Amino acid sequence: MNALTVRQVRHRYLLLHGLRWLPVGLLIPVFVLLMQERGLTLAQIGVATAAQGLVVLVLELPTGGLADALGRRPVLLTAAAVNLASLALFVVADAFALFVVVWLLQGLYRALDSGPLDSWYVDASLAADPDVAYEKGLGQGGTVLGVSISAGALISGGLVTLGPVGPVSALTMPVLVAVVLQVVVLVAFAVLLVEPRPARSRGALRSSIAAAPGMVGQAFGLLRRSRVLLALVAVELFWGFGMVTFETLLPVRLAEVTGDADRAAALLGPAGSVAWLASAAGAALTPLLTRWWGAAPSAALLRIVQGLTVAGMGLLAGPVGVLLAYLACYSVHGASNPLHMGLLHRQVDGPYRTSVISLNSMVAMPAGALGGVVLTALADATSVRTAMLVGAVVLAVAAPLYLPAWRAGRRATPATAPVSTTSG
Numbered sequence: 144m145n146a147l148t149v150r151q152v153r154h155r156y157l158l159l160h161g162l163r164w165l166p167v168g169l170l171i172p173v174f175v176l177l178m179q180e181r182g183l184t185l186a187q188i189g190v191a192t193a194a195q196g197l198v199v200l201v202l203e204l205p206t207g208g209l210a211d212a213l214g215r216r217p218v219l220l221t222a223a224a225v226n227l228a229s230l231a232l233f234v235v236a237d238a239f240a241l242f243v244v245v246w247l248l249q250g251l252y253r254a255l256d257s258g259p260l261d262s263w264y265v266d267a268s269l270a271a272d273p274d275v276a277y278e279k280g281l282g283q284g285g286t287v288l289g290v291s292i293s294a295g296a297l298i299s300g301g302l303v304t305l306g307p308v309g310p311v312s313a314l315t316m317p318v319l320v321a322v323v324l325q326v327v328v329l330v331a332f333a334v335l336l337v338e339p340r341p342a343r344s345r346g347a348l349r350s351s352i353a354a355a356p357g358m359v360g361q362a363f364g365l366l367r368r369s370r371v372l373l374a375l376v377a378v379e380l381f382w383g384f385g386m387v388t389f390e391t392l393l394p395v396r397l398a399e400v401t402g403d404a405d406r407a408a409a410l411l412g413p414a415g416s417v418a419w420l421a422s423a424a425g426a427a428l429t430p431l432l433t434r435w436w437g438a439a440p441s442a443a444l445l446r447i448v449q450g451l452t453v454a455g456m457g458l459l460a461g462p463v464g465v466l467l468a469y470l471a472c473y474s475v476h477g478a479s480n481p482l483h484m485g486l487l488h489r490q491v492d493g494p495y496r497t498s499v500i501s502l503n504s505m506v507a508m509p510a511g512a513l514g515g516v517v518l519t520a521l522a523d524a525t526s527v528r529t530a531m532l533v534g535a536v537v538l539a540v541a542a543p544l545y546l547p548a549w550r551a552g553r554r555a556t557p558a559t560a561p562v563s564t565t566s567g
Contacts, residue, residue, distance in 0.1 A: 147267065147269055147271060147511040148276050149268055149271045149272050149338075152267045152268050152271060152278045153264070153268065153283070153309055154262060155229045155262065155335050155336070156263070156264040156267075156280060156284065157280070157283055157284060158331070158335065159260060159283045159331060159332060159335055159336060160260065160287050161287040161288070161290070161291040162291070162324075162327065162328045163256075163260070163291075163328055164287075164288050164291040164292050164295070164304075164332050165295045165324055165328075166230065166295065166321035166325050166328065167224075167291070167292055167294020167295065167297040167420055168291060168292035168294060168296045168298070168299065168415070168416075168419065169296070169298060169299045169318070169320055169321040169324070169448060170295075170299070170317065170318065170321055171292065171295070171299070171390070171393065172185065172296055172300060172303070172317070172408055172410075172411035172412050172415050173299060173303065173314045173317050173318070173408055173411075174233075174254070174318075175188060175391055175394045175395060176314055176394055176398065176404050176407065176408050177314040177315065177318070177451075178191070178242060178310075178529060179191025179435055180312065180314055180404070180511075181236070181237050181238075181242075182217040182237075182238075183239060183242065184223075184523065185519045185520075185522055186304035186519055186520050186523050186524050187239050188515075188519060188520070189391075189515040189516045189517075189518060189519030189520060189563055190243075190324050191239065191242040191243050191245075191246050191513045192202045192246050192391065192512070193246075193512035193513070193515050193516050194243050194246040194247045194250060194512075195246040195247070195253060195508065195511075195512065196250065196383075196508040196509040196511050196512025196515070197250065197419075197512055198249075198250025198251055198254060198503065198505065198508070198512070199250050199253050199254045199508035199509065200246055200508065200509040200512075201249065201254075201506060202250070202255075204257040206218065206254045206255045206257075207556045209399060210255075210259040210262070210287060210293030214265075214338055214445060215259035215260070215262060215263040215336070216307055216332070216336050216337070218255055218259050219255070219256065219259050219263075219332050219336060220329070220332055221255055222252050222327050223325065223329040223332055224260075224329060225248055225251050225252045225255065226248075226249070226252040226304030226325055226328075226442055227234050227249055227322065227325045227326065227329060228254070228317060228368075229245055229248035229249050229252060230321050230322045230325055231248040231322055232244060232245050232248065232412065233318050234315060234319055234322060236316050236477075237440045241259065247550060250508070252428065252557050253504070253508060254504075254508075256323075257373035257500065257504040258500030258504065259285070260313055260336075261281065261392060261484070261488075261500060262500060263336065263338060264277070264280060264281075264284075265277050265281075265488060268280065274278065277488070277492075279430070281481050281484055281488070282426055282427070282481045282485075283426075283427075284426075284481070285422070285423070285425075285427075285429065285478075285480055285481040286423040286424075286426045286427045286477075287420035287423070288419075288422070288423070288426070288477075289419040289423025289424070289425075289426055289473075289477050290419065290420065290423045291419075292415070292419040292422070293415070293416040293417070293418070293419030293420045293422075293423065294416065296411070296412055296413075296414075296415030296416040296418070296419060297411075297412055297416035298317070298320065298348075298411050298412075299317040299320075299408055299411075299415070300408070300410070300411060300412010300415070300416065301481075302316040302317050302320065302412075303316065303317065303405065303408045303409050303412060303413060305408045306410070313405060313408075313437060314405075314408060316441070318404045326521075333505075354368060355374075366517070369490055369510035370547050371486075371490060371547045371548050371551050372487070372490040372499070374541045374545070374546070374547040374548065375483065375486055375487050375490070375503070375544070375545075375548060376487075376502055376503050376506055377506070377541075377544050378446075378483065378494050378541045378544045378545070379503055379504070379506045379507035379510065380506050380507075380510045381510070381537050381538060381540060381541035381544075382446075382448075382507060382510075382538065382539075383507035383508060383509070383510030383511040383514065383540060384508065384510045384511065384513060384514035384518075384534070384537050385450070385453065385510060385535070385541075386511060386514070386535045386538075387513065387515050387517065387518045388453045388456070388457075388530070388531045388534035388535065388538075389453060389456065389469065389472050389473070389476075389515035389517075391515060391518075391519065392407070392518060392522060392527055392530055392531055392534070393411075393456060393465075393469060394407060394411055394520070395464070395522070395527050395529075395545075396456060396457070396465060396512075396527045397410060397427070397462060397465055398533065399413060399461050399527055400460070400461055400462050400465055407443075410462060410466070412470065414470070417470060418469055418472075418473035418474075419473060419477075421470050421471075421473050421474040421477065422473040422474060422476055422477030423477055423495060424476035424477065425473070425474040425475060425477030426477040426478060426480070426481050427486075428478055429482055430493050431480040432478060432482065433482070433485075433501060437487060437549065438482050438486055438548070439545045439546075439549035440487055440545070441478075441482055442479060442482040442486065442545045442547055442548075443542040443543070443544075443546070443549070444542070445475050445479045445482070446538060446539060446541045446542040446545075447479055447539045448475050448540050449472060449475040449476060449479065449539070450535045450536065450538040450540075451535070451539070452468050452469075452471040452472035452533070453468075453472055453531055453532075453534055453535035453538060454532055454535040455467075455468030455471070455472075455537065456468040456469055456472065456531055457524040457527070457528040457529075457530075457531030457532050458528065458532075466566070468515050471528040484500075486545075487500065488500075494539045514534065518530040518531075518533065518534055521533060524531065
């Protein structure tokens with residue numbers, strides 16, 4: 144990466160980051176409603192989507208170690224290809240078992256995709272300038288993520304509003320477009336993401352793969368030695384569980400208050416677009432929040448506020464009230480993620496960066512799977528409102544876990560903690 148300047152690295156990172164999230168924006172308004180349209184109950188949807196979290200639990204750390212040992216580019220290209228296969232199957236899936244396979248592939252994709260792009264950006268930026276403040280780029284990444292998903296959601300809502308095209312239902316159209324966009328993503332990663340990796344013989348490739356478990360061991364060693372890192376990773380347990388409320392239950396809640404699934408999906412298109420613009424605005428405020436209150440106190444406060452917004456989605460009557468709470472929730476969500484990831488990156492040095500980020504994601508995805516099973520079953524047994532209130536409480540109670548990072552900052556602990564080269 145010596146041939147690239149800090150600005151070039153950041154521009155490539157932001158472009159790839161935006162392209163990566165555009166297909167997600169297309170899916171968010173429709174994926175739950177589409178599975179319902181094809182005959183799945185809420186409980187079955189919860190079980191099917193839980194397959195994603197289970198795969199991430201098994202593969203997150205090995206794939207993170209593989210990215211650190213073998214290189215971020217080959218892992219990201221593989222991830223993009225797996226996502227393409229998953230989306231293509233989503234288009235035609237019409238039974239519970241097929242949707243389970245879709246989400247198993249999504250789990251493999253998320254395990255491969257989690258961390259390498261951010262790690263590439265941070266390490267490439269540091270290679271270009273060891274004193275670079277890479278948090279700025281991470282914050283801009285959050286803004287780009289919000290804008291990209293917003294655009295995807297807006298397109299999705301428009302496609303649903305246009306109605307079915309021949310035998311393709313209105314809710315299936317956004318998935319078809321997502322397949323096309325994922326091809327573009329795969330090509331963009333192949334062209335733009337370069338890293339200084341020498342040509343490898345088969346023996347060198349085997350050595351890199353064999354080194355992956357050591358990378359994982361080093362990441363666990365740092366986790367054992369750092370109370371700050373342990374607490375930050377633990378936040379993801381609550382965050383992953385609680386995010387089910389606005390990622391999975393919100394479309395059902397909106398269909399409940401509008402009385403029609405297609406109308407809910409049509410509303411979620413523009414609403415999702417505005418929500419992710421609000422998320423982008425929240426991410427853009429990250430530097431101000433850090434300057435005013437500090438990263439850890441701001442992150443803790445936002446966990447509580449997000450819980451309140453989810454409670455609002457469950458308690459407010461009518462689509463207007465639900466959607467206003469939804470917009471507020473995503474504004475907070477956009478501000479929270481860059482703060483959390485910045486705190487996390489400051490706890491680890493380059494060679495094991497992806498493995499540690501994978502640790503963070505590893506606990507989030509299974510927690511999301513558990514939340515998907517528990518909260519959808521609770522919604523079926525009681526009401527969507529009750530399930531959302533439970534999720535709101537879980538989100539808020541994570542706030543004290545930022546205290547170790549806050550205390551460490553007050554003691555003026557060095558910002559970046561190097562990792563020992565021996566397994567801890």
